[in-house]
Amino acid sequence: MRPARALIDLQALRHNYRLARRLGGGRALAVVKADAYGHGAVACARALEAEADGFAVAAIEEALELREAGITAPILLLEGFFEAAELELIDRHRLWTVVQAPWQVEAIARARLSAPLQVWVKLDSGMHRLGLSPAEFTGAWRRLRALPQVAGLVAMTHFARADELDSSRTAEQAAVFSDVLAGLDERPVASLCNSAAILGWPAVLPTPPADRDADAERSREEGGTSWARPGLMLYGANPFAGPHAGADLLRPVMTVESKLIAVRELAAGEPVGYGARYVTPMPMRIGVVAMGYADGYPQFAPDGTPVSIDGRPGRLAGRVSMDMLTVDLSGHPDATVGTPVQLWGDRVRADELARHCGTSAYELLCGLKRMPRGIRGA
Incomplete structure (x- = not known):
């Protein structure tokens, strides 16, 4: 699955x-x-x-x-x-x-x-x-x-x-x-x-x-x-453009996550993804995540957009595809196929992701598609 x-x-x-x-x-x-x-x-x-x-x-x-x-x-x-x-x-x-x-x-x-x-x-x-x-x-x-x-x-x-x-x-x-x-x-x-x-x-x-x-x-x-x-x-999202003491008391309700489904070892100067928007500045590992704009992730999220890889900060590297996106695995030497990646939730807030992508938390949350929901805390 x-x-x-x-x-x-x-x-x-x-x-x-x-x-x-x-x-x-x-x-x-x-x-x-x-x-x-x-x-x-x-x-x-x-x-x-x-x-x-x-x-x-x-x-x-x-x-x-x-x-x-x-x-x-x-x-x-x-x-x-x-x-x-x-x-x-x-x-x-x-x-x-x-x-x-x-x-x-x-x-x-x-x-x-x-x-x-x-x-x-x-x-x-x-x-x-x-x-x-x-x-x-x-x-x-x-x-x-x-x-x-x-x-x-x-x-x-x-x-x-x-x-x-x-x-x-x-x-x-x-x-x-x-x-x-x-x-x-x-x-x-x-x-x-x-x-x-x-x-x-x-x-x-x-x-x-x-x-x-x-x-x-x-x-x-x-x-x-x-x-x-x-x-x-x-739903735990900050409605303001920047940090706010009241909004800091909110707890994210939705966590969107996936896993690495491939890891690529690339030399310096290699393009990643559609349009070659990202080119590796040095030899590096690139991870492929099962998540794309058909799931509701912003298609035009820029390079450097935050993600969380196995609980630690990571970043987007390359254009988001319909079903996949790519992340920089520098600083994640143990990341491999099956490593969990959080796209938004408690480690990457939806409003933070929205600011990077020039959209709003409203659009992110309401635009989620295709993926199954799991319930906890019932």
């Missing part, structure tokens, strides 16, 4: 969720969209269900996969519903839904439901992707609040640049959100923070209502006083 595989550490996943919940200061929806960022949505949801406050997915297909697997916890549809007919499934499977456009408000008002819905109302505070404008938000909120089809409301927004710690945009968006909510007749349950905001922007975390406020009881009934939405950090 081809030795390339991905190992998923569910204990690390639980650790990262607990950290997100603690730093978020309230409740936390574990974001498991895109097959839990390539980690396996069902396995991750099962691992977290005993302690997670709920889950978030992109669309109803992902929610139904979790329900069919026996997940009974709350599941939020982050993109809401795409047509009014989906409300029947949302009702049947007791899903929570985002409302991000006026037509969705009217669709709920016309719906015949077996029980009222939990609705998250999204404000476009400046990302300009999905969400009600500040001018639309208050009217939509009040209309939804008055509907018998609605059990409870959460106000939410999404930050565009929370991973840029030197940008003022996150504080500006938080101020827009705060100003719009100040125009409501209540202090609503709020949800602002994705992974980068949880780790890097504690000042924008929602302030809970005081216990004496009439809204505090409603807040508790509708799911706590605030909700965080950790995604990337659940």
